[in-house]
Amino acid sequence: MRAVDKAYATVRDGILSGRYPGGSRVTEQDVAAAAGVSRTPVREALRRLHAEGLVDFTANLGAVVTVWNDTDADEIFELRAMLESYGARRAACSATPEQLARLRRLAEEQHRECRERGPGFLERVGSINQHFHRELQEAAGSPRLSRALAALIEAPLMMKTFEKYTPDDLERSAAHHLELCSALEARDAEWADAVMRAHVHAARGAMKR
Amino acid sequence: MRAVDKAYATVRDGILSGRYPGGSRVTEQDVAAAAGVSRTPVREALRRLHAEGLVDFTANLGAVVTVWNDTDADEIFELRAMLESYGARRAACSATPEQLARLRRLAEEQHRECRERGPGFLERVGSINQHFHRELQEAAGSPRLSRALAALIEAPLMMKTFEKYTPDDLERSAAHHLELCSALEARDAEWADAVMRAHVHAARGAMKR
């Protein structure tokens, strides 16, 4: 593992776990010591995190963990609704049979996990969910779209969404994914767009509670 | 001027001017020598350019200038149409009177330049155009939107758009800006959205010729 990846993972995990709370400073030396690398790769990692919106740079202060508020959340969800539904439209036209099969498999797996609720199912559902959305972006075939979305989804806000989901939310989310598969298999771009739009708005609704 | 900015400007200008053609390698040492700085800030500049999509990183090859094709252009214009029209919608709701006044002034200046066509007017129009779109993003009040758009507009393709414009295209572009101002001043989000959508699609049409 490269040193820059170590530094990146250290800061990222620190932010997501709350060890670096929003607004706190992240100095290069601290991270370098924590990750066991020199300042050079830490600098690079911090710039990457800045590009992803996890930290801001204040003049003569260095990196500061980005603070989020409700306005930011609304902004992100609106953009996500727009971009993800666009991705779904594209995927409806251009997804390969193999991609459709993989998506179907993921959606069914997620659906099963949500019904069975075995121990530690929440982490598995979260992981499946991420895979599903990534696979969908792959199917959309627009690297630029993927990059734009990555900058939004990486936000700490988005990562913690599932923790707030009720059992009903989880099942609805899985149902959305299944329905999306049907829309894609039918090559119905409008349908796929609508389902994805509902999916994102439902996520926003769940988070607001 | 910081060393990293010097390095950034050197590479960026080199790419835009065609001195670094698409697909060519950009080694850190070359840039360091060309910009008169050390490799450290060059690394940072190259990562920034990668985040903006101007260069790609291939394993054990370093930075390679991104190559564009028609598919990329279509992709970018579709995303721009979506995001810029969304920005226009937001701006219609939240622009301050001062912002509206600045936009109006810029649109009228651009319109005048397009009619008079004094020497070197093309550069001035390009500059005014950039200012207009930046001011509009400011008025939209969504930093995340601005960042997503920046990654698209920075593309070399976009920078050269005006060079292909006919006089009619230029006048229509200025007319779009003026109409957009009217829509914003009327606080008509739908109107603003539609005008912006037309504006971006017109740009794509001009580029395709």
Place this chain on the structure above:
DNA sequence: ACCCGCGCTGTTGTATACAGGAGGGATAAC
């Protein structure tokens, strides 16, 4: 008691040095 100025400390920005790995070319063996 309050204010101004100076020096110290902490942090970033930049330069340089070193290690590791991949690719290419030359040379030798078959």
Place this chain on the structure above:
DNA sequence: GTTATCCCTCCTGTATACAACAGCGCGGGT
């Protein structure tokens, strides 16, 4: 003549050292 192997060179990734600058506290002066 062809091919395989070895070495050299170039380039990146990382570490360390140094310079510059801002913030802060302390001390002296008024």
